[in-house]
Amino acid sequence: THFGFETVPESEKAKKVYKVFENVAQKYDTMNDAMSLGIHRLWKDMLLHAMRPQPGVHLLDVAGGTGDIAFRFLEYVRAQRERQKRRAPSWRDISEDEDEVAPRESRAVVCDINKEMLRVGKRKADSAGISAGLSWVAGDAEELPFGDDLFDVYTIAFGIRNVTRIDQALQEALRVLKPGGRFMCLEFSKVTNPVLSRLYDEYSFKMIPVLGEVIAGDWKSYQYLVESIRKFPDQEEFKHMIEDAGFYCVKYHNFTGGVVALHSGFKL
Numbered sequence: 001t002h003f004g005f006e007t008v009p010e011s012e013k014a015k016k017v018y019k020v021f022e023n024v025a026q027k028y029d030t031m032n033d034a035m036s037l038g039i040h041r042l043w044k045d046m047l048l049h050a051m052r053p054q055p056g057v058h059l060l061d062v063a064g065g066t067g068d069i070a071f072r073f074l075e076y077v078r079a080q081r082e083r084q085k086r087r088a089p090s091w092r093d094i095s096e097d098e099d100e101v102a103p104r105e106s107r108a109v110v111c112d113i114n115k116e117m118l119r120v121g122k123r124k125a126d127s128a129g130i131s132a133g134l135s136w137v138a139g140d141a142e143e144l145p146f147g148d149d150l151f152d153v154y155t156i157a158f159g160i161r162n163v164t165r166i167d168q169a170l171q172e173a174l175r176v177l178k179p180g181g182r183f184m185c186l187e188f189s190k191v192t193n194p195v196l197s198r199l200y201d202e203y204s205f206k207m208i209p210v211l212g213e214v215i216a217g218d219w220k221s222y223q224y225l226v227e228s229i230r231k232f233p234d235q236e237e238f239k240h241m242i243e244d245a246g247f248y249c250v251k252y253h254n255f256t257g258g259v260v261a262l263h264s265g266f267k268l
């Protein structure tokens with residue numbers, strides 16, 4: 001056959017990942033809260049805090065799943081706009097026509113390979129009444145269904161370790177960003193403190209599959225999750241991969257002692 005040695009396990013991984021998220025989609029949000037003891041919310045808030053998006057920004061959230069990052073983004077810019085409106089009027093506001101300063105609408109596109117995850121997310125957005133400025137697109141991070149130079153910010157949260165060819169996904173991120181646009185990736189990383197590291201290993205290897213079984217009736221999917229975290233490159237290694245893809249000013253911040261890292265870089 002024409003399948004090379006490399007390609008068979010790769011497509012196996014993609015199939016496995018698809019099954020995992022198809023199985024857990026309905027329970028995904030509940031599981032996130034249970035397994036991270038709610039801390040994933042803080043990590044996601046910290047991503048938005050680091051991004052500080054201004055009204056008018058166009059965001060692409062890849063592997064966006066049930067929409068957590070996009071929801072936070074829209075909420076952040078809405079609050080930001082309110083703050084700007086409430087601010088005491090300056091001479092500029094008084095002297096200029098209202099229309100002239102009307103800002104561009106902010107938009108967020110959630111892209112995910114898994115239709116089931118998108119469906120759960122879209123339902124959540126509709127019932128919360130936050131669908132304005134939001135769209136849901138099925139697509140692969142390795143082959144994004146978007147043109148070049150379109151987005152101000154590209155985010156991927158807890159998604160890149162599920163991608164088969166990470167370098168390919170990074171190339172695609174670079175392609176769809178506008179020049180000056182920013183890449184931001186939140187991902188499990190290497191715990192730096194040895195005491196915390198031991199606790200974390202105990203917790204994740206023993207507890208996470210158990211929680212998966214109890215809450216979602218799915219031990220295997222959550223065992224995959226823990227294994228995929230162990231296999232992902234550490235902070236420095238991943239930083240180099242982002243630089244190799246062609247991003248500039250690449251840096252990272254550890255959250256919770258390195259349980260999670262936020263990497264970012266710019267397209268110039």
Ligand code: SAM
Pocket residue numbers: 017021062063064065066067068069111112113114117139140141142156157158159162163164
């Ligand atoms: N970003 C969301 C969050 O933080 O809650 C969801 C993260 S979830 C752990 C990982 C997501 O990556 C899943 O929704 C899965 O379908 C998606 N995914 C896996 N491989 C992908 C690929 N090649 N392209 C796009 N999305 C992918």
